[in-house]
Amino acid sequence: MSRERTAESVRDEGEPLLSVRNLQTVFHTDRETIRAVDDVSFDVYPGETVGIVGESGSGKSVTARSIMGLVDSPGEVLAESSIRFNGEELTSLSDAAYRDVRGSGIGMVFQDPQQSLNPVYTIGNQIREALEINRGITGAEATAEATDLLESVGIPDAKRRLDEYPHEFSGGMRQRAVIAMMLACEPDLLIADEPTTALDVTIQAQILDLLKELQKERNLAILFITHDMGVIADISDRVNVMYAGQIVEKASVENLFERPKHPYTRALIESIPGEHSRGEGLNTIEGEVPTPNAPADHCRFAPRCPQAFGACDEMAPQHIDVGETVEHTAACLLYPEGETETERLEHHRALASGEDVDTEGEHR
Numbered sequence: 001m002s003r004e005r006t007a008e009s010v011r012d013e014g015e016p017l018l019s020v021r022n023l024q025t026v027f028h029t030d031r032e033t034i035r036a037v038d039d040v041s042f043d044v045y046p047g048e049t050v051g052i053v054g055e056s057g058s059g060k061s062v063t064a065r066s067i068m069g070l071v072d073s074p075g076e077v078l079a080e081s082s083i084r085f086n087g088e089e090l091t092s093l094s095d096a097a098y099r100d101v102r103g104s105g106i107g108m109v110f111q112d113p114q115q116s117l118n119p120v121y122t123i124g125n126q127i128r129e130a131l132e133i134n135r136g137i138t139g140a141e142a143t144a145e146a147t148d149l150l151e152s153v154g155i156p157d158a159k160r161r162l163d164e165y166p167h168e169f170s171g172g173m174r175q176r177a178v179i180a181m182m183l184a185c186e187p188d189l190l191i192a193d194e195p196t197t198a199l200d201v202t203i204q205a206q207i208l209d210l211l212k213e214l215q216k217e218r219n220l221a222i223l224f225i226t227h228d229m230g231v232i233a234d235i236s237d238r239v240n241v242m243y244a245g246q247i248v249e250k251a252s253v254e255n256l257f258e259r260p261k262h263p264y265t266r267a268l269i270e271s272i273p274g275e276h277s278r279g280e281g282l283n284t285i286e287g288e289v290p291t292p293n294a295p296a297d298h299c300r301f302a303p304r305c306p307q308a309f310g311a312c313d314e315m316a317p318q319h320i321d322v323g324e325t326v327e328h329t330a331a332c333l334l335y336p337e338g339e340t341e342t343e344r345l346e347h348h349r350a351l352a353s354g355e356d357v358d359t360e361g362e363h364r
């Protein structure tokens with residue numbers, strides 16, 4: 001094989017940095033068990049950006065918190081779940097070992113930068129503390145490194161601003177400071193949960209550009225979570241579309257927007273402002289994301305789906321290969337395309353029972 005490999009083939013051959021399999025995170029309440037994340041699987045390879053997109057309540061943040069080991073009672077990551085990072089299984093780690101992963105391997109940025117900043121300490125002190133705890137750097141060296149970090153996230157006059165408090169920073173600058181603090185831990189993976197949602201559009205674009213730049217410089221992998229399809233299109237290499245605790249479509253960003261297959265993805269694309277609405281307001285999807293409280297025995301999107309038919313209420317759709325080259329799957333009973341309804345349902349039934357099905361379809 002040639003030594004000159006494309007990015008795509010490197011990814012096929014290399015190991016994923018993060019590998020999530022059958023992730024199930026539930027919340028036990030008095031009345032029911034909420035299946036907030038219900039059998040979610042995806043990979044993130046070094047240096048790439050993977051998006052998770054879906055409406056409010058679809059389980060995006062719980063997915064992120066599960067990976068970070070931040071699910072507290074009454075939440076529980078069920079035993080069958082697997083989260084492998086750099087080859088290490090995280091679900092079985094002790095609290096202390098998980099803290100180390102958060103301090104070095106995986107960094108996280110949230111929607112609200114205040115969540116990560118302490119109002120009573122200067123920005124400089126907080127970055128220096130991160131440097132000391134996670135890399136053992138102290139004193140003048142820490143100050144120099146903190147200045148470099150603030151500069152690298154595009155904060156002008158960095159040396160002086162180290163002595164300022166979070167409230168002296170604007171929203172966008174605070175988010176940059178949080179990113180600098182996260183970089184102090186030299187992570188391989190950044191999990192960004194709606195990091196730009198609270199910012200106005202210009203600032204949002206600047207933060208996205210900053211993340212792309214840092215990614216290139218540091219070969220940082222990014223798991224980017226948002227409900228905004230425009231942001232997903234801007235930043236992702238590959239996308240997972242989430243609905244009611246499950247991934248309903250996985251695709252490269254090009255395929256997702258040019259050849260969306262799942263009716264939910266299509267509805268999300270149609271609801272992008274200005275895309276199809278001709279400025280007449282948002283084309284929102286009617287109805288709400290259900291709160292799943294039982295294992296899926298039907299398609300959870302069916303009640304809102306314009307293409308639903310009888311079987312959608314009676315069986316859970318499996319992920320079907322819908323692409324030609326790179327991974328592209330949709331969990332929908334409309335696929336495989338070109339098969340009769342009876343054949344399609346048989347296909348999903350066989351996949352559900354674990355049979356090895358030729359997803360290219362023998363019925364062509």
Ligand SMILES: Nc1ncnc2c1ncn2[C@@H]1O[C@H](COP(=O)(O)OP(=O)(O)OP(=O)(O)O)[C@@H](O)[C@H]1O
Nearest residue numbers: 027034036055056057058059060061062063227291
């Ligand atoms: N601590 C908790 N206790 C009970 N249920 C919870 C808890 N945290 C989350 N959930 C439930 O889990 C589901 C998924 O929530 P999650 O926050 O992951 O959604 P999301 O996709 O991030 O939405 P948003 O876009 O609003 O942030 C929701 O139904 C929510 O009510």
Ligand code: NI
Nearest residue numbers: 060061062193
């Ligand atoms: Ni969320």
